[in-house]
Amino acid sequence: MGYDPENPMADRITDIGPPHYSKFHPPVIAKNKGKWLWHEITQPGVLVHKAESGDECWTIRVGAARLMSTQLIYEMCDIADAHCDGFLRFTTRNNVEFMVDDKAKVQPLLDDLASRGNKFPVGGTGAGVTNIVHTQGWIHCHTPATDASGVVKAVMDELFDYFTSMTLPAQVRIALACCLNMCGAVHASDIAILGVHRKPPMIDHSRITGVCELPLAISSCPLGAVKPAKAEVDGKEIKTVKVNNDRCMFCGNCYTMCPAMPLADPDGDGIAILVGGKVSNSRSAPKFSKLVIPFLPNTPPRWPETVEAVKNILEVYAGDARKYERIGEWAERIGWEKFFEKCNIPFTIKSVDDYRLAYDTWRTTTQFKYTNAIK
């Protein structure tokens, strides 16, 4: 049985979609769906949901490196089999949740998890730092300006205590995207770690013919920096493109469209830090993250500059903001000029918008605070 390469279409099954979720609901979930009354986080990483029926669902949330092996998943299954009737789930931020239907089952589960070294840290709930949403980086993608899993590991090691506690003014959502495509909620995160290129694409004239549709490459550039050109390859004149370096803002969209225009570079690439985004509509409307540190170098394996920058912002915020105040809400209340002062981040011209809707970010009032930026 199985796939027959000689006869690939035989018995082919397609378009069946995912299994119905109801097959995977733990019994307490299946029974009480739509009839939950309230919840409480009884300790970091442990939630109880109370149903109209009186039933309780106890959830133990566990941090995970999203990049994980089948071995590790088997181990999770072992745990779920031992404690949770053989069910588990993953959250929208790549944590793992083990659910039990009785308070008495919580401690044994926690003990089991704790017995397995640092593999299953319990936490990620409430006013703390939960798992970092991130992307591929050097493990799989072709356009990254930094790594993903490595940076995340370094940052989470440093912020670990905030994962296992709930001492912050509000939840803090950190995300990482390894390039401007931003495969993640980096554009709307409390703290965003963003891989950025800083060198314009090279043109691989000897490859461009065949692998690129030139008109697409040309029209891909939002700033019109890519123009038609001619070049000599092996003595023959070919049609190719050139880039007006002065107009390039390193978005990488041309490379997405044309493999002969690579832009990654060991010295050019690195990390920008954006802060103050949020997704929820709670209190204030969703906000975009704002660029506050335009560049930090790529320094594997532990990216100390990035780790330090993230930690610094987080801790200044933790010490200064009010209960329930997200980072962006805090920065807006105190004023962004104060944000830079309090976090001791030098303000650079790179933080001043000059893209499409830029005017709306200019300060068109006399209202401002004096900070150390004003000499």
Added chain:
Amino acid sequence: MGYDPENPMADRITDIGPPHYSKFHPPVIAKNKGKWLWHEITQPGVLVHKAESGDECWTIRVGAARLMSTQLIYEMCDIADAHCDGFLRFTTRNNVEFMVDDKAKVQPLLDDLASRGNKFPVGGTGAGVTNIVHTQGWIHCHTPATDASGVVKAVMDELFDYFTSMTLPAQVRIALACCLNMCGAVHASDIAILGVHRKPPMIDHSRITGVCELPLAISSCPLGAVKPAKAEVDGKEIKTVKVNNDRCMFCGNCYTMCPAMPLADPDGDGIAILVGGKVSNSRSAPKFSKLVIPFLPNTPPRWPETVEAVKNILEVYAGDARKYERIGEWAERIGWEKFFEKCNIPFTIKSVDDYRLAYDTWRTTTQFKYTNAIK
């Protein structure tokens, strides 16, 4: 003596600028300049300013149709001579101010003013409606879409009680501009009355040669609706322009640059109402006025639709806003959807921005209020 047309350059005086203001300061002003301590509005239109010296300057503010004759100005001078040591001033909103240095001189001045019919209404201070800043309209300009002085007279007649009292939540600044050039603070007024065209320009091919520089006319259009064209005039082919009517948004800039492209029209032209602008930095930053009624017809001599619309907004605001709250601050607090509901103004597609920075006005949150607009 005087100008000699035969010898225009003889004894010519130029570039002498205005007289020094200090020549025109009433004595109490000259003496106490820079040393004022506080002020109080003792009744509508009457202000007292107290100086460190103990001196007092009593100001009586008087409304004026900005369009005024020399006769009227002589009469003002008579009043100033009789009561104010021969000085007076005009405010930045075209009111007239008579100043005296003693409380005892106030009532006689008020009596004198009152004795002169409706020429010198006292008011325009504090939380009321002061004079309408306006422009030329049909009295002098070539591009208006409505009149200025006539509309203002009609509106002020109706709002007169708000000029002579201080019963509103805050100051209400009304402005009128007769075309999109907005020669006035219409773009930042609590209530703005704006003359708007609605027909694209005609092209006067028989006039265009000579009076227009075609490239300037073409580049004047912000939407690129003006294109080069040819036409036959008196059997000869001439270079001219044509307008893509679908792209025209009636800004009139082409007519400014090219007299052969008139766009005014009795049926096309009329008035739009914008609200919620402010200039001061007090409490909130300056705000632009927002378009809430896209069109009301020109109905001289008293523009009842416009008068009614302005009065309605003013009175709904007066009844609903908090003390110190400007119209725009009120609308933002209650939400613009509630503004439309409370003022009973139908919301039209014309109020939805589709110009350059439009995206920033889209509602990108789930936060909204249910109003009668939602069926």
Added chain:
Amino acid sequence: MAKHDTPLLDELESGPWPSFVTDMKRQAEKNPDCWDILGQLELSFRDKITHWKHGGIVGVFGYGGGIVGRYSDVPEQFPGVEHFHTVRVNQPASKYYSTENLRHLMKLWDKHGSGMTNMHGSTGDIILLGCRTEALEPFFWDLTHELGQDLGGSGSNLRTPANCLGQSRCEWSCYDTEEACHHLTMHYQDEIHRPAFPYKFKFKFSGCANDCVAALARSDFAVIGTWRDDIRIDQAAVKEYVAGNIVSNGGAHAGKDWGAFDIQKEVIDLCPTECMWMEGDELKIDNAECTRCMHCINVMPRALRPGAEQGASICIGAKAPILDGAQFATLIIPFIKVSAENEFENVIDVIENVWDWWMEVGKNRERVGETMQRVGLPTFIKVMGLDPLPQHVKEPRSNPYVFWSDEEVPGGFDRDVDEFRKRHAA
């Protein structure tokens, strides 16, 4: 035994957070190709640059998505990752699993692929990380035949829909997010597997305005639960909160001493619409002013609940920054019933309305939000056949640049300049 030295990666084995390096090394003991993943990643750590080639179109027969092709640019050094394609398996709604299902899936991946995964990808899929081209069809066969599971999306198609866990375990969900997600995923299998759009298109379903699946920020079509009537108040529980007998915000702030619960400061003053107040010890809400932001409910889950007349808002057009800058989704349908009873027919109507238009006017690689920006919101509202609402905008336009059409203006656009000149000398 390690095939390559990985001194840099080894540094990531210490520290309290789970180490993917340690994990991968363990996996490599079972699947030696993983040494080459580690080796190439170590090289990237050293070179500070990726070592993957650009793209590469691979897939399974009949599908236009679900696989992302990937080849090493240093295949001689790391033959184990010469081909390293990812497979996007469509996750079950809400991401609950039975261990039976999960073990089986992992077994298949051990058989056909690297044994490394991402649980889950940013869009929501199960990402199976790295296999050779030859393995794709066999894996797909086993996946469909043995597990009855299928691939998710990639390319210019409907991407794998995702949802917050909703009513399954959350007291606030205003509609059944997982059923909506599952139903629409099944309904649109063709659109998921066969690219026919100008560019990618994403659905996300959140049960309330907290938006735990980031729908407003990350999906072209966001369905976010809300209600139409009044917040349900249990005044007895309000008193308990005020008395300090129930922990605020479901205990989310329990790690720090923020002082005694203060309903005025923590709830009433933070309500964005200022529509709450105390009358004696009763909490009052002027529901007509409430924008259902969830804050008060979040803080007092035992006292406050969403209203009973539930449904959702539909917001359209979110996307990441490429090209014109990031967009949040714009509120297009303030309130709609979302129900399995009518098989989500009314939601489907909205979706198809958007698609019909976008497939016609959308340019190549133009997200629907970008098309909306290009044509303008007024046009979008018109083509969607909707009434313009003040709820569509934060504020009315501040520029006066209004379009009018010929029919709207008495007498129309055409005028006779010679007639005009008779009354107005030039």
Added chain:
Amino acid sequence: MAKHDTPLLDELESGPWPSFVTDMKRQAEKNPDCWDILGQLELSFRDKITHWKHGGIVGVFGYGGGIVGRYSDVPEQFPGVEHFHTVRVNQPASKYYSTENLRHLMKLWDKHGSGMTNMHGSTGDIILLGCRTEALEPFFWDLTHELGQDLGGSGSNLRTPANCLGQSRCEWSCYDTEEACHHLTMHYQDEIHRPAFPYKFKFKFSGCANDCVAALARSDFAVIGTWRDDIRIDQAAVKEYVAGNIVSNGGAHAGKDWGAFDIQKEVIDLCPTECMWMEGDELKIDNAECTRCMHCINVMPRALRPGAEQGASICIGAKAPILDGAQFATLIIPFIKVSAENEFENVIDVIENVWDWWMEVGKNRERVGETMQRVGLPTFIKVMGLDPLPQHVKEPRSNPYVFWSDEEVPGGFDRDVDEFRKRHAA
């Protein structure tokens, strides 16, 4: 006797607001040309359209502005307004007048023009409304010789500067607005009278953030008073306000019963930065958080005064909507001393810095705010030789589209693709 029937205009003679129609009729008794103003205006009221021709360049010798040419498009019907040019006479700063000066000016206008005026134009000038071309030079001669006065601006030049009355009668003015306005008007007579700019350029001077001359909304170069130290508090007066012995907001709300003064609600809660509080009966201000918005001072003028270290903010680039939409001015210099002592030298430096650049790069008919938008604020800050400040923006950029220059990036932009390919197979 009326020369034309004006039934529509006559309707505007009733009502409590002063009637320009009545006034003009009175004037017409002295200057019969005014009948034709009324007549043509009546025709416009009937036709619902202007009856003035487009523009017309007229002026006085040697000046490129100050006169706005105007001709009737129905001159046969209204010969009195066949020519109807306006003269913009530069107003004295703050618009104080002696009756002597004003009478004399009016006398000249009776002699040379229609006798109708606008007191004042939106920019600030005395607008003398309507005269014939032949009258321009004689009027100008008399104006300069008899009165020692001059024309203001029009065209692509520096427009007549204007100011709020400032220290002359306002307790809040943080610098001498009228002296600044007068001094710069005199300093720049050439720029006012001879167009040399890409487009118009306006100065406005307000003494504080209340901005009573609308500088931030209406001038290319706005100088708006502010301070650097602490708000001066008279605690005794605070107590008087709290006790209700002094009327709030200088009596501005006296016409309605808003209840007893409530310092918490009316001052502290409305402070945009929340930097005020009561300590017992003392009012405290955390001045480092204050943005000097003026609200608290407006409400309690006898208790609070601007700080003593005074100066101004310079904001650049306001304009009306044509072409790209209206702009408010952008904060460019947060704090600058503005003083007659150094003849405003430092302010002049800023002005010339802006002009030097704008005159070089500004396009024809491009306001400086539009040039700023075209090149971007970062470039503008750079060409102005300023340090970028967080105070320049409301918030940092949210898109990641940052420009870097060759010199900023190690190794520069030039790379060798063949070298690259050696390490990265294509």
